[in-house]
Amino acid sequence: MASVENYIIDTSAMLSQKSDEQYRRKVFRSLWTRIDQMVEEQKIVTCSEIESEVQDDEIKKWMSSCKMKVLPIDDDVQNNVREIVTSVNKELVDFKANKSSGDVFLIATAKKYGLAVITEESDNSPKKIPYTCHKMGIRCVNILGFMEENGMAL
Numbered sequence: 001m002a003s004v005e006n007y008i009i010d011t012s013a014m015l016s017q018k019s020d021e022q023y024r025r026k027v028f029r030s031l032w033t034r035i036d037q038m039v040e041e042q043k044i045v046t047c048s049e050i051e052s053e054v055q056d057d058e059i060k061k062w063m064s065s066c067k068m069k070v071l072p073i074d075d076d077v078q079n080n081v082r083e084i085v086t087s088v089n090k091e092l093v094d095f096k097a098n099k100s101s102g103d104v105f106l107i108a109t110a111k112k113y114g115l116a117v118i119t120e121e122s123d124n125s126p127k128k129i130p131y132t133c134h135k136m137g138i139r140c141v142n143i144l145g146f147m148e149e150n151g152m153a154l
Helices: 011-014 029-040 047-051 057-067 075-088 102-113 129-136 144-149
Strands: 007-009 046-047 116-118
Touching: 007 102, 011 057, 029 046, 046 047, 046 102, 047 102, 057 144, 075 102, 075 116, 102 116, 116 129
Parallel strands: 007 046, 007 116
Antiparallel strands: none
16 A cells, blocks of 8 residues: 655654554554554654654654654755744744744655645644645645545554
């Protein structure tokens, strides 16, 4: 079963496999087996800011065991970040918060490499990933959308 394209995954989507989340691994085994395989094949990656954002030990262990490829932040990504926060969506980053926003780096990395974004964030707010992806013409899917476009069924 071939994937439609390559993806970059957000923290919210990674967390959805936990035992108290909607797409818990115990119930959605075939989904997570496929995602594990795609991570190992480097068809699903993430970026360094998202890797830093992940604080959950279980998810960190999962990322390590699947050998999740972590794309670095370089000048091209930084330029994309600058474009996003100055021209595309000034609401995506809270500059008053004393921490980095992985979301803007995720989107900037997706743009550089032509990746679709997998996130469980809702699309009803300018402060969320899907809103900005839509404005930039970057494909963005949730886990259910990922399953549909990869021909997965339970």
